[in-house]
Amino acid sequence: ETGVTQTPRHLVMGMTNKKSLKCEQHLGxxxxxxxxxxxxxxxxxxxxxxxxxRVENNSVPSRFSPECPNSSHLFLHxxxxxxxxxxxxxxxxxxxxxxxxxxxxxxxxxxxxx
Amino acid sequence: QKEVEQDPGPLSVPEGAIxxxxxxYSNSAFQYFMWYRQxxxxxxxxxxxxxxxxxxxxxxxxxxxxxxxxxxxxxxxDSQPSDSATYLCAMREKTSYDKVIFGPGTSLSVIP
Numbered sequence: 001e002t003g004v005t006q007t008p009r010h011l012v013m014g015m016t017n018k019k020s021l022k023c024e025q026h027l028g029x030x031x032x033x034x035x036x037x038x039x040x041x042x043x044x045x046x047x048x049x050x051x052x053x054r055v056e057n058n059s060v061p062s063r064f065s066p067e068c069p070n071s072s073h074l075f076l077h078x079x080x081x082x083x084x085x086x087x088x089x090x091x092x093x094x095x096x097x098x099x100x101x102x103x104x105x106x107x108x109x110x111x112x113x114x
Numbered sequence: 115q116k117e118v119e120q121d122p123g124p125l126s127v128p129e130g131a132i133x134x135x136x137x138x139y140s141n142s143a144f145q146y147f148m149w150y151r152q153x154x155x156x157x158x159x160x161x162x163x164x165x166x167x168x169x170x171x172x173x174x175x176x177x178x179x180x181x182x183x184x185x186x187x188x189x190x191x192d193s194q195p196s197d198s199a200t201y202l203c204a205m206r207e208k209t210s211y212d213k214v215i216f217g218p219g220t221s222l223s224v225i226p
Contacts, residue, residue, distance in 0.1 A: 002157070002159060004157075006157075040122060040218060041218060042118070042202075042215075042216045042217060042218045042219075043158075043202070043216040045213070045214070056213070090157050090158070092157075102148070102160050102163060103160070103214060104160070105150075105157035105158045105159065106157050107155075107156050107157045108155075108156070108157045110155070
C-alpha cells in the first residue's frame with residue numbers, strides 16, 4: 001500500500017447522475033493531484049492542490065469539480081458526465097515543495113459512464 | 115512532436131531475460147526522471163527516480179539517463195513473471211514540481 005486510498009474503486013453512473021470520488025492520503029504530504037488515465041493514453045493531469053489551494057486546472061470541463069477541504073483529503077465531484085469520461089481516475093500526493101520529488105498514487109477509481 | 119514518447123509494446127520476453135524499456139523526450143529543461151510500474155487495475159508505483167545523467171541501480175533495476183540525447187532507459191535483469199506490468203516513464207523540469215509529464219507506458223509480459 002502506498003498510503004493513498006481511493007473510494008469507490010469502481011463506479012458506474014448515468015449521464016444525469018451526480019457522484020463524488022474520494023481520496024485520502026496518510027503520508028503527511030501537502031500536495032494532492034487528480035489524474036485521468038484512458039486506455040493507451042498518457043496520464044492526464046486534471047487538478048493540483050498545494051497547501052489546500054488549487055494551483056493547476058488544465059482546462060478540465062466544468063462537469064468535474066474538485067474540492068480539497070484539508071491536506072489529507074481530496075474529492076472530485078462529478079455531474080452530467082459523458083461516455084468519453086469513462087476512465088481510471090487516479091489520485092496522487094507529494095511533499096511540496098521538495099527537491100527529492102515523488103508522487104505516490106492511489107489505486108484509482110474505475111469510472112464507467114453509461 | 116509529443117513531449118515524451120515511449121514504445122507502447124506489448125513487449126513479451128522469456129523469464130530470465132534482460133528487458134530494456136526506453137523513452138525519448140523533447141524538452142531539454144527536464145531534469146528529474148522517474149519510472150513507474152503499474153499492474154493491472156492498480157495505480158502506478160514509483161520504481162526509480164533520478165536527476166542526473168548516468169546510471170542508477172536498485173536491485174534488478176537500472177535507470178539510465180542520457181540528457182545529451184534526451185533518452186532514458188530502464189533495464190530489468192533476470193526478469194520474472196511478477197515484472198509483467200505496464201511501465202511508465204515520467205519527467206519534469208527542476209522547479210515544476212506539479213507538472214510531471216508521463217509517457218503512454220510500455221506493456222511488458224514475462225513468460226515463465
